[in-house]
Amino acid sequence: MSDTTVLPERALDMRDERLRPTAVLDRIRSGDLGVLPIVVGLAVIWSVFQALNPVFLSSANLVNLLMESVSVGVIALGIVGVLLVGQIDLSVGSVSGLSAAITAITYVNAGWSLWLSMAAAIGSGAVIGWIYAQMVNRLGVPSFVATLAGLLGFLGLQLWLLGSKGAVNLPFDSDLVHFAQLAFVPAWLSYVLVAVAAVWIFITGYSLARARRAAGLSARSTKVLVVRSLAVLIGLGFAVWYLNEARGVGWMVVSFVALVLVMNYVLTRTGWGRSVFAIGGNVEAARRAGINVKRMYTSVFMLCSTLAALGGLLAAARLAAANQATGAGDVNLNAIAAAVIGGTSLFGGRGSAFSALLGIVVIQSISSGLTLLDLNSSFRFMVTGLVLALAVSLDSVARRSRAAHGRA
Amino acid sequence: MSAILSLRGISKNFGAVAALTDVSLDVAAGQVVAVVGDNGAGKSTLVKVLSGVHSPSAGTITFAGAEVTIGSPAEAHTLGIATVFQDLALCENLDVVENLFLGRELRRGRLDEVAMETRSWELLRELSAKIPTVRIPVASLSGGQRQTVAIARSLLGDPKVIILDEPTAALGVEQTAEVLNLIERLRDRGLGVIMISHNMEDVRAVADRIAVLRLGRDNGVFDAAEVSNETLIAAITGATDNVVTRRASRRESKADV
Ligand SMILES: Nc1ncnc2c1ncn2[C@@H]1O[C@H](COP(=O)(O)OP(=O)(O)OP(=O)(O)O)[C@@H](O)[C@H]1O
Numbered sequence: 001m002s003d004t005t006v007l008p009e010r011a012l013d014m015r016d017e018r019l020r021p022t023a024v025l026d027r028i029r030s031g032d033l034g035v036l037p038i039v040v041g042l043a044v045i046w047s048v049f050q051a052l053n054p055v056f057l058s059s060a061n062l063v064n065l066l067m068e069s070v071s072v073g074v075i076a077l078g079i080v081g082v083l084l085v086g087q088i089d090l091s092v093g094s095v096s097g098l099s100a101a102i103t104a105i106t107y108v109n110a111g112w113s114l115w116l117s118m119a120a121a122i123g124s125g126a127v128i129g130w131i132y133a134q135m136v137n138r139l140g141v142p143s144f145v146a147t148l149a150g151l152l153g154f155l156g157l158q159l160w161l162l163g164s165k166g167a168v169n170l171p172f173d174s175d176l177v178h179f180a181q182l183a184f185v186p187a188w189l190s191y192v193l194v195a196v197a198a199v200w201i202f203i204t205g206y207s208l209a210r211a212r213r214a215a216g217l218s219a220r221s222t223k224v225l226v227v228r229s230l231a232v233l234i235g236l237g238f239a240v241w242y243l244n245e246a247r248g249v250g251w252m253v254v255s256f257v258a259l260v261l262v263m264n265y266v267l268t269r270t271g272w273g274r275s276v277f278a279i280g281g282n283v284e285a286a287r288r289a290g291i292n293v294k295r296m297y298t299s300v301f302m303l304c305s306t307l308a309a310l311g312g313l314l315a316a317a318r319l320a321a322a323n324q325a326t327g328a329g330d331v332n333l334n335a336i337a338a339a340v341i342g343g344t345s346l347f348g349g350r351g352s353a354f355s356a357l358l359g360i361v362v363i364q365s366i367s368s369g370l371t372l373l374d375l376n377s378s379f380r381f382m383v384t385g386l387v388l389a390l391a392v393s394l395d396s397v398a399r400r401s402r403a404a405h406g407r408a
Numbered sequence: 409m410s411a412i413l414s415l416r417g418i419s420k421n422f423g424a425v426a427a428l429t430d431v432s433l434d435v436a437a438g439q440v441v442a443v444v445g446d447n448g449a450g451k452s453t454l455v456k457v458l459s460g461v462h463s464p465s466a467g468t469i470t471f472a473g474a475e476v477t478i479g480s481p482a483e484a485h486t487l488g489i490a491t492v493f494q495d496l497a498l499c500e501n502l503d504v505v506e507n508l509f510l511g512r513e514l515r516r517g518r519l520d521e522v523a524m525e526t527r528s529w530e531l532l533r534e535l536s537a538k539i540p541t542v543r544i545p546v547a548s549l550s551g552g553q554r555q556t557v558a559i560a561r562s563l564l565g566d567p568k569v570i571i572l573d574e575p576t577a578a579l580g581v582e583q584t585a586e587v588l589n590l591i592e593r594l595r596d597r598g599l600g601v602i603m604i605s606h607n608m609e610d611v612r613a614v615a616d617r618i619a620v621l622r623l624g625r626d627n628g629v630f631d632a633a634e635v636s637n638e639t640l641i642a643a644i645t646g647a648t649d650n651v652v653t654r655r656a657s658r659r660e661s662k663a664d665v
């Protein structure tokens with residue numbers, strides 16, 4: 001039996017005689033690349049670094065690599081949103097730095113409760129996103145320029161808040177720092193989570209297949225669903241086992257993955273997400289379909305800045321300090337690069353939440369590998385720049401190829 | 409017949425260009441009104457005013473007996489005015505089902521993909537659409553298939569008035585007949601239909617009344633059953649002596665020889 005069960009009378013969506021099973025190769029050639037380039041790229045990067053330094057793929061280093069990925073990964077998740085609607089936010093680095101400064105100042109210097117200062121930091125992110133949206137919606141300022149202004153302005157605000165000392169340390173015994181440095185999932189619980197994920201994937205897949213069959217549509221066979229969920233069980237199980245050889249899976253990493261899953265759900269399974277893709281594909285068509293484009297821009301920019309603020313908070317927690325360098329330097333470009341390397345198009349309307357996860361792992365792998373080789377940031381910048389250039393070129397070539405093959 | 413949709417004195421200016429000047433139009437339930445006119449006569453602009461894309465510079469719109477302002481496409485949808493635009497307004501990166509239900513997805517909090525897909529097949533079958541699968545991006549469809557998708561989309565959600573801007577322009581013989589049949593079915597169901605077309609045969613085949621626009625102004629409303637082609641062409645081009653009639657008489661005189 002093949003991938004799709006053939007009903008006595010052919011399924012409602014399988015009756016056209018021109019339909020043929022699409023070969024994976026055909027799809028790739030036509031520019032529908034999916035996650036393939038990134039998986040290949042990651043395999044190459046990991047093999048090279050492992051060959052140069054055997055510590056690279058050790059459990060301890062991978063545990064660390066994942067923990068280091070989270071803060072910029074969270075920021076990249078917001079970038080995915082703005083890229084999908086065909087806009088850009090260049091100020092996420094500054095916003096994350098500002099958020100770190102706000103947390104440190106209010107929590108340490110002013111003695112607020114941790115939750116309150118975190119809420120203040122994240123809330124300021126939301127306000128910043130709202131301001132950008134107003135500039136774009138009301139004044140027609142291109143988001144590129146509005147956020148470029150923000151990049152400088154909020155960096156200035158961060159430096160001013162931190163004052164002449166330029167750094168505020170967060171106490172090591174605070175929950176926030178503990179969460180970012182020492183909170184790991186107990187081994188048994190990590191396996192339970194993997195099992196839950198596999199079962200969850202099977203159940204949702206099965207109930208969808210049943211609903212489709214009941215409606216007379218083609219559906220995945222149960223066999224395929226079982227194989228898929230077993231693959232997840234074994235793949236994730238192995239990864240978790242390997243990480244558990246060292247300190248294990250950080251709660252921060254689990255939270256990031258959960259955030260990615262939530263974002264993926266929102267983008268692919270809700271009307272809001274559908275509107276996001278529609279606006280990125282054809283704003284005018286989206287507007288004529290009755291979508292309130294301005295309100296969508298507002299929510300997307302607010303989401304992006306809010307996630308940037310959250311990322312800054314986590315960066316400060318990881319470092320146990322907020323200083324002038326938090327969110328500065330390459331954070332901005334790394335976040336944008338992660339989204340693009342992960343497969344979210346700069347041209348709008350294509351991409352997924354998972355690109356933030358995959359992209360940041362690539363970038364962090366490069367960074368970690370070069371650090372292990374004792375090469376300083378100059379090399380990191382060059383290599384990351386090269387990978388970004390590759391990813392963007394691939395995006396453009398794939399777009400042209402899709403156009404030639406009529407796949408948008 | 410009482411009009412379900414009437415326009416009075418509608419004007420629309422784009423800067424210095426007066427695209428529509430003092431246009432009036434009535435559509436009754438169960439009536440097909442064709443709007444014809446040369447390129448740039450203002451037909452698409454009229455469509456956009458009715459669908460909430462542009463707001464008129466002057467004039468009033470009455471819908472189902474009440475004066476309304478159509479401030480946005482969403483308001484046009486809620487009123488029950490559905491539109492197939494000349495440029496179709498589809499999202500190329502989305503698939504057929506996603507385009508059909510764009511802006512009015514079923515169960516927006518957790519999309520009901522199964523119901524949307526089944527409904528899509530029903531609709532497309534009703535139009536005898538030749539679309540192999542509804543799960544490919546619209547970019548992969550041919551021009552006529554896209555047009556069918558755009559028409560199918562306007563039928564979702566029980567509109568009272570449906571506006572078709574050149575619905576048959578990209579269609580093959582069979583699909584054109586299908587669309588004309590559909591227009592007749594819509595009329596029989598009691599919908600008001602506004603159809604814009606350059607194809608006089610199609611217009612005559614289905615329209616009850618023909619309204620002519622010329623340079624953004626009303627240039628006569630005719631009863632489709634009675635008006636002659638010459639009169640229509642004269643109204644469209646603005647003169648009895650014009651390129652079209654001269655061409656026709658040239659051919660006639662040749663035939664006489
Ligand atoms: N957005 C706009 N801005 C400025 N001028 C416009 C705009 N839209 C239309 N016009 C002008 O209004 C006039 C009428 O255009 P419209 O598109 O309504 O013509 P039409 O009758 O649909 O022509 P066609 O048969 O070619 O589709 C044209 O002169 C056009 O240049």
Ligand SMILES: [Mg+2]
Pocket residue numbers: 451452453494573
């Ligand atoms: Mg037109």
